[in-house]
Amino acid sequence: ERKCQLSGLWRNEQDSLMEISAVRDNGDFQGKYLTRVTLTGGCAHTSPLKGAQQQPTDGVWPTFAFTVRWDKFSNATTAFTGQCFVDSGGKETLTTMWLLREAVGSLEEDWKATRVGRNVFTRK
Numbered sequence: 001e002r003k004c005q006l007s008g009l010w011r012n013e014q015d016s017l018m019e020i021s022a023v024r025d026n027g028d029f030q031g032k033y034l035t036r037v038t039l040t041g042g043c044a045h046t047s048p049l050k051g052a053q054q055q056p057t058d059g060v061w062p063t064f065a066f067t068v069r070w071d072k073f074s075n076a077t078t079a080f081t082g083q084c085f086v087d088s089g090g091k092e093t094l095t096t097m098w099l100l101r102e103a104v105g106s107l108e109e110d111w112k113a114t115r116v117g118r119n120v121f122t123r124k
């Protein structure tokens, strides 16, 4: 099978789950992100995600990006970008960095509206 096609179920260090549907021929995909982490201590929800990945060619591991719209939590949005790597044993790892943009009430608060972080996903 083609390694590093993003479709399937992934888990990250926070034990959150990401389910990605079939990746189309042009690399587009969509899916759901079930986070276990809430900033407000509320319950976890599933949020929609959409993205695109480069098609894997021999020896070049594909890069990708996707956005998660945290619509059940707040008006925040996260943009993830990363690459898929396969180790010698065939284990796939997605290493990502993300920008989380919270909706703030005024331009004066814009300076504090974006967080950045890293997230690593492996097959669930």
Ligand SMILES: CC(=O)N1C(=O)N[C@@H]2[C@H](CCCCC(=O)O)SC[C@@H]21
Residues within 6 Å of the ligand: 012, 014, 016, 034, 035, 036, 037, 038, 039, 040, 041, 070, 073, 074, 075, 076, 100, 119
């Ligand atoms: C209040 C709010 O918007 N959110 C909240 O309380 N939890 C989600 C996200 C948590 C994702 C980071 C951890 C993971 O990978 O699951 S940050 C934005 C959204």
